[in-house]
Amino acid sequence: MKWLEGKLGYVLLAGALVINICLQGIGFFTADSIGALFGSNLPLLLAALAQTVIMAAGGIDISIGNTIALANGIIIVCLNAYGMSFSGSSLAAIAAGTGVGLVNGIIIACFRVPPLLVTFAMSTFIKGLALMILPKPGGNVPTEVYRTYGGTIFMIPTALVILIVVVVFLVLAGRFRITNHMTAIGSNERNAYVSGVRVELVKVTAYAAGGAIAALSGVCLTALTATGDVRNGESFALQSIAAVIIGGMLGSGKWKNYILGAVSGALFLAVINNIVFYAFSYVSVNYPEMQISTYYQQLFSNFIIIFGLMSAALAERRNRRRGR
Amino acid sequence: MLRIIDLEKNFGAVKALSNASLEMERGEIRALLGANGSGKSTLVKVLSGLNKKDGGRIWLNQEEIEINSPVSSKKYGIAMAYQDMSLIPELSLEENLVLGNEPKEKTAAMSQGRIREYAEKMIRELGIQAAPDTRVKDMDLSNQGLVEVAKAMYTEPILLILDEITASMHRDQVELLFAFLKRESQKGLSILFVSHRFEEVYELCQSATILRGGVSIQDVQLAQTPVNRLIYYMTGEEMKGEHDRAQSEGRSHSRILMEIENLTVEGQVKQISMTVREGEIIGIAGLQGQGQSEFLRALYGACPYQEGRIRIDNADIKIKTPKDAVKAGIGFISGDREKEQIMSVRSVEENLLVVEHAVSRPGSICFPGREKKVAEELVNRLNIITAGTDVLADSLSGGNQQKLAVGRWLGQELKILLLDDPTKGVDVKARSEINKLFCNMTKRGTAILYSSSDNEELLEIAEKICVFYEGRMIKVLSKGEMNGEVLARAMLGVAEEGGHV
Numbered sequence: 033m034k035w036l037e038g039k040l041g042y043v044l045l046a047g048a049l050v051i052n053i054c055l056q057g058i059g060f061f062t063a064d065s066i067g068a069l070f071g072s073n074l075p076l077l078l079a080a081l082a083q084t085v086i087m088a089a090g091g092i093d094i095s096i097g098n099t100i101a102l103a104n105g106i107i108i109v110c111l112n113a114y115g116m117s118f119s120g121s122s123l124a125a126i127a128a129g130t131g132v133g134l135v136n137g138i139i140i141a142c143f144r145v146p147p148l149l150v151t152f153a154m155s156t157f158i159k160g161l162a163l164m165i166l167p168k169p170g171g172n173v174p175t176e177v178y179r180t181y182g183g184t185i186f187m188i189p190t191a192l193v194i195l196i197v198v199v200v201f202l203v204l205a206g207r208f209r210i211t212n213h214m215t216a217i218g219s220n221e222r223n224a225y226v227s228g229v230r231v232e233l234v235k236v237t238a239y240a241a242g243g244a245i246a247a248l249s250g251v252c253l254t255a256l257t258a259t260g261d262v263r264n265g266e267s268f269a270l271q272s273i274a275a276v277i278i279g280g281m282l283g284s285g286k287w288k289n290y291i292l293g294a295v296s297g298a299l300f301l302a303v304i305n306n307i308v309f310y311a312f313s314y315v316s317v318n319y320p321e322m323q324i325s326t327y328y329q330q331l332f333s334n335f336i337i338i339f340g341l342m343s344a345a346l347a348e349r350r351n352r353r354r355g356r
Numbered sequence: 357m358l359r360i361i362d363l364e365k366n367f368g369a370v371k372a373l374s375n376a377s378l379e380m381e382r383g384e385i386r387a388l389l390g391a392n393g394s395g396k397s398t399l400v401k402v403l404s405g406l407n408k409k410d411g412g413r414i415w416l417n418q419e420e421i422e423i424n425s426p427v428s429s430k431k432y433g434i435a436m437a438y439q440d441m442s443l444i445p446e447l448s449l450e451e452n453l454v455l456g457n458e459p460k461e462k463t464a465a466m467s468q469g470r471i472r473e474y475a476e477k478m479i480r481e482l483g484i485q486a487a488p489d490t491r492v493k494d495m496d497l498s499n500q501g502l503v504e505v506a507k508a509m510y511t512e513p514i515l516l517i518l519d520e521i522t523a524s525m526h527r528d529q530v531e532l533l534f535a536f537l538k539r540e541s542q543k544g545l546s547i548l549f550v551s552h553r554f555e556e557v558y559e560l561c562q563s564a565t566i567l568r569g570g571v572s573i574q575d576v577q578l579a580q581t582p583v584n585r586l587i588y589y590m591t592g593e594e595m596k597g598e599h600d601r602a603q604s605e606g607r608s609h610s611r612i613l614m615e616i617e618n619l620t621v622e623g624q625v626k627q628i629s630m631t632v633r634e635g636e637i638i639g640i641a642g643l644q645g646q647g648q649s650e651f652l653r654a655l656y657g658a659c660p661y662q663e664g665r666i667r668i669d670n671a672d673i674k675i676k677t678p679k680d681a682v683k684a685g686i687g688f689i690s691g692d693r694e695k696e697q698i699m700s701v702r703s704v705e706e707n708l709l710v711v712e713h714a715v716s717r718p719g720s721i722c723f724p725g726r727e728k729k730v731a732e733e734l735v736n737r738l739n740i741i742t743a744g745t746d747v748l749a750d751s752l753s754g755g756n757q758q759k760l761a762v763g764r765w766l767g768q769e770l771k772i773l774l775l776d777d778p779t780k781g782v783d784v785k786a787r788s789e790i791n792k793l794f795c796n797m798t799k800r801g802t803a804i805l806y807s808s809s810d811n812e813e814l815l816e817i818a819e820k821i822c823v824f825y826e827g828r829m830i831k832v833l834s835k836g837e838m839n840g841e842v843l844a845r846a847m848l849g850v851a852e853e854g855g856h857v
Contacts, residue, residue, distance in 0.1 A: 209458045216455055219444045226406065226442040227507070228427050228456030285446025 044278060044340055045296045048303040055310040067189030071182055071256060073302035074191040075100065077295060078249035079268040080275035081202060082242040084294035087276050088211075088287065089238035090218035091140060091147045094269045095155035096246045099132050101265025102162040103250025108171035108260030118177050126247040132158060133243020137236035155269065162262045169261035173254060181255035194252065198245070199295060206287035214238050215287055275301055278340040280347065300340060308333040357382045357417055357546055358515060364411030365398050367751065370743055372398040375571040376412070380515070385537065385547040387557045387578070390567035391590050391783040396550055397439075397753070399567065400517050403548075404436035405429035416515075430456070435513035437504045439520040439550075439781065440694060445493035449484070449503055450475040452492055457510045478506035483532040496645060497524035502533065509540075516540075517548045522556055523781045526644055534560050552783050553810075554583050566590055591785045610634070612670075613771055613803050616655070619664035624650040626827040627663075632772065632805065635798045639818025640807035643847055647827035648807040649690075652774045655805075656688040657681040668771065682715055685771035689761045691780030693754060697761040700750040704742055704760060705731035707749045711764045734763040739789055755786030762793055773797060775806045779813065791817055811843050823847055 053060050060066075070077075079096055086093045103125035110121035132154070139150050185193050205211050213234045216224040225231045253264065279290075279297030308329050363376040373395045380386055390396040401407040403414075405426040414421055416432055423429045429436075443452045450471050475488035482502045486495050492503060501521045508516055516537075522530050537560060541547055549561055557564065558578055566573045566589040574589045614632040619625055625647045632638060640648050653659035655666065657675040666673050668684055675681050681688070690696045699707055708731045713722070731745040738759045742752055749760060758778060765773065773794070779787045791813070794804055808814050814821055821833040823846040831846040 212451070212455070212458075216444050216447065219446050223442045223444055224455065226404075226426055226438065227444075228430050230427065285444075 042296050044343065045300045045303065048300050048307065052303050052307045052310070055307055055314065063184065063187070063189060067182070067184065067191065069302060069306065070189055070191040070195060073298065074195060075249045075253040075256065076268060076271055076275065076302060077195055077298045078198065078245055078252060079272040080279070080294040080298035081198065081291065082245035082249065083272035084276045084279070084290045085202070085214070085245065086238050086242040087273075088218050088290045089214040089235055090221055091235065091238060092151065092273065093133075093136065093239065093242055093246075094148065094151040094273075095132065095136065095158055096151075096242065096272055097265045097267060097269030098155045098158040098162060099129050099243055099246040099265070100250040100253060100268050101262045102132070102158050102165070103129055103247040104254050104260050104265065105162040105166035105262055107251065107254045108173075109165050111173065112171045118174060122251045125250055126244055129243040129245075129247020129250065130240050131243070133240035133246075134236060136243070137239030140239065141232040141235035159262065159266075162265070166260050166262055169259065169263070171260040173258040177255050178258040181252070191252070195295075198248070199291060202291045203288050206291070210234060210237060211287050215285060215290070219285055271301060272298075274337055274341060277344050278337070280344050297340075301337065304333050304336050304340075308336075357384075359415040360399075360403075360412065361414075362412040363399060363402060363409055363414070365395075365402060365407055366410050370751070371570055373402075373409075373412075373570045376567060377572045378565050379575075380546050380548065382514075382546055383541050383544050384563065385541050385549060385561045387561040387564035388548055388550045388567065389557065389564050389586060389590055391755070391785050394567040394590070394783075395570040396567050397519065398570075400436065400519055400548065400550060403429065403434055403515075403517060405434075426456075430511055430513075433511070433514040434517065435508035435511050435515070436517040436519060437501075437508045437521050439523065441500060441504050443492045443500060443504060443507070446491060448489045448491050449479075449486055449495075450488040452503060453478070453507050453510050455507075457507075474510065475506075478509070481536050482506060483529055498526045498529050498644060501525050502529060505533065513545070515546045515548065517550070519550045520552070520781055522551060522553060524644070530556065552781065552787075554586065554784075558583075587784055590783070613668065615665075615667040617665040617667075619651065619654060619661055619666070621647070621650045621654050621659060621661045621827075624827055625654065625661070628827075628829050630822070630829075632803045634801050634803060636820075637794070637798055637804045637806055637818050639814035639821035640805060640824060641811060641814055641821050641843060641847060642807075642824035644809065646824040648824045649776050651824070652688065652776050652805060652807060655681070655772075656686060656774055658688070679714070682711065682768075685769070686774060687711070687765040687768060687770045687772070688774045689758075689765070689776070689778045691758075691777035693757050693761070698749050698757045701748060703746045704735065704740070704749055704752070705745040707760045708734050708745075708763045711768055715768070730767070734766065737766075738763050738793065755782040755790075758782050759786065759790060762790055766793075766797075769800075770797070770802050773802055773804045775804060775808075777808055778806075780809065787813070811840060811847075815840065815843065 056065070079100060082096055083093060106125045106128055107118070107121040110116040110124055111118065116124070136151055136154055139145055140147050181190055183190055213224065213229045214237075216227070216229055217231055217234055221231060249268070250265070254260065257264065275297035276294050277297070278300055279293030279295070312329050358378070358380040360376065360378040363373050364371075365373040376395060376399050378388075378399070388396050388400070398407060402409045403423065405423045405428055408424065414423065421432055423432065423434075444455065447455070453475055454471050472488055478484065479486065479488070482505065484499050484502045484506070486499055486503075492500060495503070501524055504521060505518070522533070525533070534556075537547055549557065551557055561578055563575065563577050564581075564586070565575050566586065568590060576586070576589075611634040612631055613634050616628065616630045616632075618627045618629055620627055628651055630638070640651075642648050650659050654661040655675065657677045657680050660676075666675060673680075673684050675684065675686075678688070694700070699710070705728060709727055728745060734740075735742060735745060740752070740756050740759045740763070742756060749757060752760070761778070775794070779790055782790065794806070795817070798804055806814065806818060815838050818838075819835060821838060821843065822829050823831045823833065823843070825847070833842060833846070
């Protein structure tokens, strides 16, 4: 199954989409429905992209979730307390996200502390910062912002446009030296170092870029929810990792595959949530006597995610056994 | 052109280099010789920027320099082709050439063209059997070694260091490489060649520096120095060429220990049959990749086989995993230390006791005091140079690591020991010690299947040699027939009759 290498994400996504379409019916293909799918899941998609940049360089970042929350908090405070424009607040948030990434990167690359530990500790620290900035949920977002976000640009849902722009930008970045160095480090750090790659610099850049993209995700989350709530960020960390793994990027070594794999993995998660939602509402509509609590919904979709992760691991194992 | 004086490098309490000096001229090809643990790896790593020196001075073209990292070493024009390679397996040949050497062109398109040109040029000149876009992990080790050299040459260095890269190369590729190196040295490139293979050293180099115990012992001109002299400088002892072959000659092997019938591994091993007798040493020769490795691994349960029967002591045996093999009394040692043999982040003691632990019953208790003693005894018996039994196996030199791999089997009363190039990259002294250990094992009845890429070694130590070619055993050389020429012809596929042991 050599063709499967690096493409597992697409296969799983295709399967999930088919099931979704069956359940939802033709209504799936309306601009509204697709817009909603991308709109509500863009934060996750961007989080997955942030994570894939970092994982391509051989690292991992658990603090992405709370970076998103921090970005959210900063925007709300800038908008409401300081009267800044939305774009100004967004820039501030992205700067903050980049700063978080830089700190992570420096501690990991220069002080040689394992990424899992550093980002875990930073995660708590960032959440504290976010809470300091925005202790209680609340705040308003200008109507034009969330209207635009939920609307369309030239008939294409805004969220989808944003996603396409980011993905194209990242894929083009693959032609540059820095991203080649990132994948080299992620593949075999010692050999990259010995070949003259500036490992520390590249790692710091990867984490900083991840932080920036995570902050962008926070911007979109703010536009989506039209309010600020620091607690919304936490779940993104692990979900983004799951998305990257399901996307099947491991072992392919090609930057473009990493990016597209992350997108398909995140879409898979999104579609699964959709499927489970439709399945459960179908049940509750047609069998009103069966009251299934929403907790089961989560349980079920997470179960499917575990299945997705296992397939990714098995596919990689099969490839490894075939090769050397 | 290059002058090194009194180089010092310590790793904790171990003085890897204490008084190393070296001088080279422009266009000179010099060999760097020394036993394992003599400091030659350390010295070249200082030159390439992986290790920082603790003392001493280095001059390059009359200017004193400080080398702090691989990047700075490259800036000075020093390039190194590494023994365990510095290639990224997932990337293609040309991507690897360029890694860390990226040209400063403005547009990607221009540089892409230049890179492709250079890649093709190197493929031609070095005889690499691959295309510029072949992924390195799809290439065999021999070609990977050539890519490693091409990568080092990319920066147009003034000093090229080759650290044992010929260890995994086919003979014909080595010849092309040497022709290339000689051409480059005439253009002014200085080459420092680290190797254990004396034939190659004499073929390529004009001069040599010998290290022993971290100190430069002697500089010689190879044309005036015979091999014995070199070995004497390297080890401080006179070396005898003769081995225990004489001793094993007298022994009679009667009892059949293992019978292999029609062993087949898809694509690699075709219907090999063999009879193995108690105490025998059967050599396995052949060019690289003719199925020897897969054959041995199939016997050890590390490679699945599709057809064939294995009988040990007259009983049919199914070997599906190494655990089955070990239970049946079969041991295995390969030359690929890093990937297959040594647990580098565990201690010497743990590496030595791993087989004992693996075969003991679950729930049995380990007594630390006893284990330490066992480990210390083995270290003494095998003459392993280490700072203690609880240091990490990583810190040992190649030959000593290989002795760990041998030591772990010594207490096991093996019926059969399978060897896949176990002395690869090991210096002459350790090699002879290890081979003596193998001979001692045969005295106690263990049979050995010894696959080696070093024909000299096989001719000395084996009682008969099976030659593999394209997965078949095309010739078996008995005692009387064993000489270098017949062996070399057989390896190339020229055989007079088929082979069955």
